[in-house]
Amino acid sequence: xxxxxxxxxxxxxxxxxxxxxxxxxxxxxxxxxxxxxxxxxxxxxxxxxxxxxxxxxxxxxxxxxxxxxxxxxxxxxxxxxxxxxxxxxxxxxxxxxxxxxxxxxxxxxxxxxxxxxxxxxxxxxxxxxxxxxxxxxxxxxxxxxxxxxxxxxxxxxxxxxxxxxxxxxxxxxxxxxxxxxxxxxxxxxxxxxxxxxxxxxxxxxxxxxxxxxxxxxxxxxxxxxxxxxxxxxxxxxxxxxxxxxxxxxxxxxxxxxxxxxxxxxxxxxxxxxxx
Numbered sequence: 001x002x003x004x005x006x007x008x009x010x011x012x013x014x015x016x017x018x019x020x021x022x023x024x025x026x027x028x029x030x031x032x033x034x035x036x037x038x039x040x041x042x043x044x045x046x047x048x049x050x051x052x053x054x055x056x057x058x059x060x061x062x063x064x065x066x067x068x069x070x071x072x073x074x075x076x077x078x079x080x081x082x083x084x085x086x087x088x089x090x091x092x093x094x095x096x097x098x099x100x101x102x103x104x105x106x107x108x109x110x111x112x113x114x115x116x117x118x119x120x121x122x123x124x125x126x127x128x129x130x131x132x133x134x135x136x137x138x139x140x141x142x143x144x145x146x147x148x149x150x151x152x153x154x155x156x157x158x159x160x161x162x163x164x165x166x167x168x169x170x171x172x173x174x175x176x177x178x179x180x181x182x183x184x185x186x187x188x189x190x191x192x193x194x195x196x197x198x199x200x201x202x203x204x205x206x207x208x209x210x211x212x213x214x215x216x217x218x219x220x221x222x223x224x225x226x227x228x229x230x231x232x233x234x235x236x237x238x239x240x241x242x243x244x245x246x247x248x249x250x251x252x253x254x255x256x257x258x259x260x261x262x263x264x265x266x267x268x269x270x271x272x273x274x275x
Contacts, residue, residue: 102195103162107137112161124144215258
C-alpha cells in the first residue's frame, strides 16, 4: 500500500514539475505576433486568391503590418476591406480606380477562323501547346475555359467561343489573367474608358485573313485621338490610360470596331456625353 501511495505522489510531483516547465517555456520561448495581423486577416475577403501578390490573406496581412505593404490590394474585399484596414493601421489608402478583367479578343461569334480540328485535352493550355492552338489567330482566346475554372467568383464564362467577363461579379483578383496561355486578359480601370479588344500583333493583311474583327494597325485611332493617348506597338493599338480622357473618338473612328468601352458595351456610332 505504501508503495502505491509513494508512486502516486511521485507521479503527481512529476506532473506538477512538467506543468511548471511548460508554463515557463511558453513565457520565454513565445514568438510575439502583432495582434493587428489577425485583425487585418479578418477584414480581408478570405479568398486566398493571390491577386494581391502574396501567398494568401494571412501572408498579405503580415506584409501590411511588418513591411508596410499597400493596404488596397485586396480586390475581392474592395473598398470595404481597404477602409477597415485603414482604420486598424491608421493609414490612408492609395488612390486610384478599381481594376477588373477585360478580355482583349473579339474573336468570338465566328469572327475568328479555324486552322485545324483539335481533339486533344479540352483546356486552353493543352490546345496552345499544339502549334499555338487551332484558331486562325495565334494571339486570340482559345475558348476552352481555363479562365472560367480559375475564377472563384463565377465572373467569367466562354460565350460563343470566347471568354466574356461579368463586370458585376469580377473582383479584379487576376486569377483568370494568370492562367490564360495567350495572355489575352488584362486588368483595366472599372471606369468608363475604352479598351482595344484585340491582341493580334500581325500586320493588317494577316489579321484580316485570321479574324473579321481584329486590329489591322491602320492608325486611324492614333491620328484622331485628341489626347495623343494611343500608339501602335507591334501593329496593335495601345491606349495610355494616364492620357486618355474617355472622349470616345477612338471608339467611333475604328473601322473594325475593335475598340470597345471597358464595361463591355459594344462600340457605338456616338461618343459618350462629356463627364
